[in-house]
Amino acid sequence: MEQRHLGRTGLRVSRLGLGTLTWARDTDDRDAADQLKTFWEAGGTLVDTADVYADGGAEYLLGRIVEGMVPRRDLVIATKAGSVLEADRRVDGSRRHLLAALDDSLERLGTDYVDLWQVHAFDPATPLEETLQALDTAVSSGRARYVGVANFSGWQLAKAATWQLAAPAVRARLASAQMEYSLLQRGVEREVLPAALDLGLGLLPSSPLGRGVLTGKYRHATPPDSRGASEHLAPFVAPYLDDAAGRIVDAVATAADGLAVTPLQVALCWLRDRPGVTAPIVGARTAQQLRAALSVETLSLPDEIRRALDDVSAPVHRYPDHDWSTL
Template sequence: MQQRYVGNSGLRVSALSLGTMSWSGDTDEQDASEILRTFIDGGGKLIDTAASYADGRAEAMIGSLLGDVVSRTEVCISTKAGMSTSDGRRTVDTSRNAMLTGLDASLARLGTDYVDIWFAQAWDGNVPLDETLSALEFALRSGRARYAGISNFNGWQSAKAAAVAGFPLVAAQAEYSLLQRKAEAELVPAVEDAGLGLMAWAPLGRGVLTGKYRGAIPADSRAARTDSAPYVEPYLEAQPSSVVEAVAMAAKGLGRTPLDVSLSWLLSQHGVATAIVGPRTPVQAKEIMAAQLTRLPPEIARALEDVSLPG
């Protein structure tokens, strides 16, 4: 798999990164082990997680697999702090105390003394930006993190963070796919100008771009469950469905899968360093890692961009 630089930094990561939001939830340790092996065998390098994923249990699962499935030095690990969920309610706290306490807990769960990239997971309007950035800088200076970044910041927030930080931010995480192109308006230009690499999450439109929801909702899918259906349902409406059909048509003409077409399009976009894929099962992982990830013919790319143009 292609290894790509993250922004203007010297950090290189795999074109696809392994997201772990489902680990210790939908994905048990046995499946996670197989998914990780498939990812590593396919040339994957970056494992992405967060303290908020399953209340830290996703990080703990990664920690339990390091050494058995892959050595720590063979992979890059990125994690995030500043967000938690309690009783279904999301809380953001990027104060210095919350961030650094969260990082130490993450390192303990992961069983490592450093992470490769540490992110502030969200913008916190109640905490001075300088305070949040000071936590990131301390992590860098103390060796707890090799690089730092921001996640789920919009364009002006990203530009401001990069401008006032007294140290280099290297990456920004945001949702980006053929079904969600809002990042192109402000975020992509902002992070490119600041020299940050974009790490795109939900690159398959929360699974919808694979085509598995065409015609009917699979019984074992997230859209079939009341707890996760709201995460998927916005992409099952008429306009997104037209994009899915266009992707399926392009894939058929190219002799490739819709999954491959969608990821290949995304990885050719300005500023994108890596796409964070989140297979919930070993079968999904194998399908993803079988993707060619080669540039689409220009006329196909233009057609997909026309049909998916944000309204």
């Protein structure tokens, strides 16, 4: 698999990442092990998890599998901290919480360090510089090699990255931003993606297949073994089952028919090759589903297909995104 630099850093990662959102919950030990082995044998290196996935179970499962299957040096392990499961608070970006969460993640993963440590979300109740100091501490202590953020808006991302760049000798440069991005969700193109490109951050798109909808599996019904039928994930899929999404999915299916490939391949290939994208994070329930995603390695979309998909899925951006003098 082709390797790409993560933003303006020396870290190279596979241009597809393996997500673990469902591990230890909807994906059992055996299926998770099959996925990791399949991914590694295909040349994949970037494996993404988080401390809240299955209440820490995904990290624990990943650590156990890696220990007996894959050399640690062959993987770029990324995890996240900052989301909390308390009833009265959803985000905690305090230095106290983040560094304690990192230590807990390392213990579950069975490793001394993570390659990429990400703040899971912006915390408006904590000064941003305090959150970023936790990232600096993680790098200076050797517990994290690189750091990034996830689910930050454009101004939040720009503020954080600029703060870190202001004192490069003592602050850890942000390497990446993980955001939801797909043909069904192009909101990052308004401000986040331009900021990431300007500041040298690599974009790691999550839900690159529109939470599974872009595979076409929901065009006529909800498969009983799909995320849309899962008690935990049905609300996650539901927003992308409206008429507007349906028109985009139909266009993807038409393109796939014309190219004699699958809708999954078309949607994933479109995103993988977007400007600023380093590696879409693919979450699969089984190794068979993962192999289908990995099959895009040799596929490139013709320009006319790419332009047609751009047009059918184009978000509406008006002032101030366009030149005011033309309005």
